[in-house]
Amino acid sequence: MKKKAEIRKKMKLALKTFDSSDKQRQTQAIMTQFLASDLYQQAETIAAFMPMSFEFDMTGLLADTTKRLVIPKTLPQRQMIFTDYDENALFLTPFGVRESKSDIAVTPDLIIVPGLAWTADGYRIGYGGGYYDRYLADFTGQTVSFVYDFQMLPTIERNKFDIPVRHIFKV
Numbered sequence: 001m002k003k004k005a006e007i008r009k010k011m012k013l014a015l016k017t018f019d020s021s022d023k024q025r026q027t028q029a030i031m032t033q034f035l036a037s038d039l040y041q042q043a044e045t046i047a048a049f050m051p052m053s054f055e056f057d058m059t060g061l062l063a064d065t066t067k068r069l070v071i072p073k074t075l076p077q078r079q080m081i082f083t084d085y086d087e088n089a090l091f092l093t094p095f096g097v098r099e100s101k102s103d104i105a106v107t108p109d110l111i112i113v114p115g116l117a118w119t120a121d122g123y124r125i126g127y128g129g130g131y132y133d134r135y136l137a138d139f140t141g142q143t144v145s146f147v148y149d150f151q152m153l154p155t156i157e158r159n160k161f162d163i164p165v166r167h168i169f170k171v
């Protein structure tokens with residue numbers, strides 16, 4: 001089993017060099033599946049994330065006026081809240097992701113969880129901040145991840161804080 005740091009490095013490179021037409025094809029197939037799912041249809045408030053250039057791009061979802069969309073906002077001590085998405089009230093964090101100016105925490109009923117690699121049972125390697133694992137520790141709603149084919153791994157090293165995502169969308 002490869003060490004987490006090694007997998008992070010390898011997956012970031014794979015994402016940055018992912019063929020753009022294949023990326024577009026997989027992104028569209030996954031978004032179509034998600035939009036047709038009961039999970040999406042039953043959710044009223046959805047937590048998306050503002051992607052870095054190489055991450056899964058779900059910004060199409062942010063234009064969805066039938067749902068309340070919220071995005072992550074990082075706080076000290078590696079805490080995170082979700083705040084309403086307002087394209088006119090964003091700022092760029094030092095780590096290169098846009099966050100809301102608002103500090104009002106909103107609890108979503110479905111969270112789209114970012115990451116670099118996953119197993120079929122939903123275990124995940126993220127960027128190493130532990131933000132999502134901390135948040136998910138007391139979250140009782142639905143969780144999903146959107147995963148490109150090469151991001152699926154047979155096994156992932158686990159620690160006691162790791163919380164698997166409940167549903168994986170992939171091609």
Ligand SMILES: Nc1nc2c(c(=O)[nH]1)N(C=O)[C@@H](CNc1ccc(C(=O)N[C@@H](CCC(=O)O)C(=O)O)cc1)CN2
Binds near residue numbers: 050129
């Ligand atoms: N688009 C997007 N937004 C997201 C996440 C994500 O994965 N993707 N997050 C998912 O968690 C949270 C932010 N995660 C972060 C993870 C690491 C670092 C960071 O500062 N990393 C340092 C190195 C690590 C360290 O200092 O220990 C760095 O990059 O220099 C910042 C934010 C919330 N927003």
Ligand SMILES: Nc1ncnc2c1ncn2[C@@H]1O[C@H](COP(=O)(O)OP(=O)(O)OP(=O)(O)O)[C@@H](O)[C@H]1O
Binds near residue numbers: 161
């Ligand atoms: N619920 C928690 N309480 C305290 N510490 C936690 C919790 N969840 C994660 N951590 C700590 O956060 C650090 C990063 O965790 P891990 O390596 O699992 O990150 P990750 O899953 O890649 O990141 P993320 O959740 O941000 O996507 C580890 O030191 C871990 O022990």
